[in-house]
Amino acid sequence: MNNILFENDYILSVGAGKNQLPLIKAIKKYGYKVISCDKNPEAEGKSISNIFLNISSHEPENIIIELGLLNVKPKAVLTRSTGIPVVTCAIIADSFNLSALDIATSKLLIHKNKFTTNNNKLNIPSPKLFCKEHLQDISFPVFIKPAYTVVSHAAMSVCHKFDDLAPAIASAKAVSTDGSVNIEEYLIGNDIASIDFVQNKKIQHLVSIGEISTGAPHFDGLGWYTLDRTTSDIASSSFATLKHKLNLSHGFFQTAMKYNSIEKTAKIYEIHAEIGGDLVNDVFIPHITNGYDIFKNNISLSLNEKLDSCTKVIKFAIILFRKKIKQYNLSIPKHTYVQAVEHKDYLTFDFNSQKDLNKYLYNLTSQKNVSITNREN
Structure with missing residues (x-):
């Protein structure tokens, strides 16, 4: 890794909470300056960042605008946060022509319903996904889970019969950001x-x-x-x-x-x-x-x-x-x-x-x- 750096060699950490601390410390360890952003004005990573932006990791456009006002172009963008911050990284990287996952793929990967549907179409080894509009076609048992959520291990259920479906789907839908739910083949292993x-x-x-x-x-x-x-x-x-x-x-x-x-x-x-x-x-x-x-x-x-x-x-x-x-x-x-x-x-x-x-x-x-x-x- 090149250690001869320029004055404004900043790397952006999307997020500055406790989970981001190892990333922020690593960026500094390897000789770069850190810009971090977080909706929490007292985020744990604020004090060890060179520049802190009190902007949510879900708001890439506002982060880009603020970086422009500061006249700072990051050399890279990274995150330890799951879900939308992954897309935020892709959008910011695209704006500054940085190496990163592309925007379209980032959006696909964070949405379990779109991801698994796409995998089924492409014959990528994945669980079979059933459509909730055609519940009569389901082969039991099935696994129900929210498709789009930042809450890990939330509202997941195994259903062995038709009567189990409605409450399981309602529970998963309640914690899914856009209400989407996966009804999947229950994989064994x-x-x-x-x-x-x-x-x-x-x-x-x-x-x-x-x-x-x-x-x-x-x-x-x-x-x-x-x-x-x-x-x-x-x-x-x-x-x-x-x-x-x-x-x-x-x-x-x-x-x-x-x-x-x-x-x-x-x-x-x-x-x-x-x-x-x-x-x-x-x-x-x-x-x-x-x-x-x-x-x-x-x-x-x-x-x-x-x-x-x-x-x-x-x-x-x-x-x-x-x-x-x-x-x-x-x-x-x-x-x-x-x-x-x-x-x-x-x-x-x-x-x-x-x-x-x-x-x-x-x-x-x-x-x-x-x-x-x-x-x-």
């Missing part, structure tokens, strides 16, 4: 994610990881674990199909899938184009890759500079969120791991092999409120 850079239309696959959750019906995230090579390869292959059929040319993508170990398929149910949270990018990936810096490389991507090549996963590991351990009164098995690290926000466990890790997962998921799959025994 493990929740996994492929994490990838795309630069100049080429994929640089980083890692694939599995999610530990509470299971049905809410699938509240509890942590993450490294995947075996076969599952990881299938996940990255599904992302490659999506990248090709959507003609993705630039971006950082975290693609959520349901992996069916019997059918050997990984169907995509959502995708995130921001530098997400859940301790994945700032803690877990650096831990299992011996220090790969997601933030540094997202900055490089936004500047269209060469990315660091990622060493393959070198640790078989699990991360669990302390807050969730307490919330669900989880019992933590004490055997088979070779190293445990305790932090105020999380626990990590390292293992000698994927086989040992899988044994630990079996013990962990034998208790109530811990799952890596929704498959019935």
Whole structure:
């Protein structure tokens, strides 16, 4: 990364709340100045930004106008916030001719109904989407969820019969920004994610990881674990199909899938184009890759500079969120791991092999409120 900078070498952080702090700190760490924006006049990132704009991350036009008044052209624009801020980044990047995800694709990716409908049309591996105007055509069970919301894990329901549909749809509609709802094929399998850079239309696959959750019906995230090579390869292959059929040319993508170990398929149910949270990018990936810096490389991507090549996963590991351990009164098995690290926000466990890790997962998921799959025994 070029460290010879000009006076107005600013990078824009869309958002300045607590979640954005690792991004803002990384931008400054690598020698750039930070412009941040947030609707909260006392946002946590304000004090460590060089310039703070008290403008909502949902208002790209106003941000562009203010940057013009300040006579500042950002060199790049990034966010850690999901949903509309992703589109805001795309609009601002387009206005200043910066490297970023294009506007049309950004709007597609943040809307689960439009995204899954498009995937079905293009034969991208995804759950089948049913139309609420033709409920008689539904094959049960189905999964109901809001299609356009910033509230994670909200108003999701599994419906096994026709009488379950109306209340489930009403609940999802109530928290969906535009009232749209997904009625999807209920996929069976493990929740996994492929994490990838795309630069100049080429994929640089980083890692694939599995999610530990509470299971049905809410699938509240509890942590993450490294995947075996076969599952990881299938996940990255599904992302490659999506990248090709959507003609993705630039971006950082975290693609959520349901992996069916019997059918050997990984169907995509959502995708995130921001530098997400859940301790994945700032803690877990650096831990299992011996220090790969997601933030540094997202900055490089936004500047269209060469990315660091990622060493393959070198640790078989699990991360669990302390807050969730307490919330669900989880019992933590004490055997088979070779190293445990305790932090105020999380626990990590390292293992000698994927086989040992899988044994630990079996013990962990034998208790109530811990799952890596929704498959019935």
